[in-house]
Amino acid sequence: MILLGDFNSVESDRVIKELDKYWNRVKKEGVDTRTWPAGNPGLDLDHIFTSRNQVWSVE
Secondary structure, X not given: OEEEEEOOOOOOOHHHHHHHHHEEEOOOOOXXXXXXXXXXXXXXXXXXXXXXXXXXXXX
16 A cells, blocks of 8 residues: 655654554655745655555665
């Protein structure tokens, strides 16, 4: 399963921390993940999660 969308929550918000308990968040170190398009994006509000029952790799 894949869960993704605009959560309007940053990594430190309670909702993302709760999802992290049951899902794997997809992220790649060194990649700017702030929400685009925006004139001056400042927050990472869009997130992708995958089921803990599957193995995924980010390329």
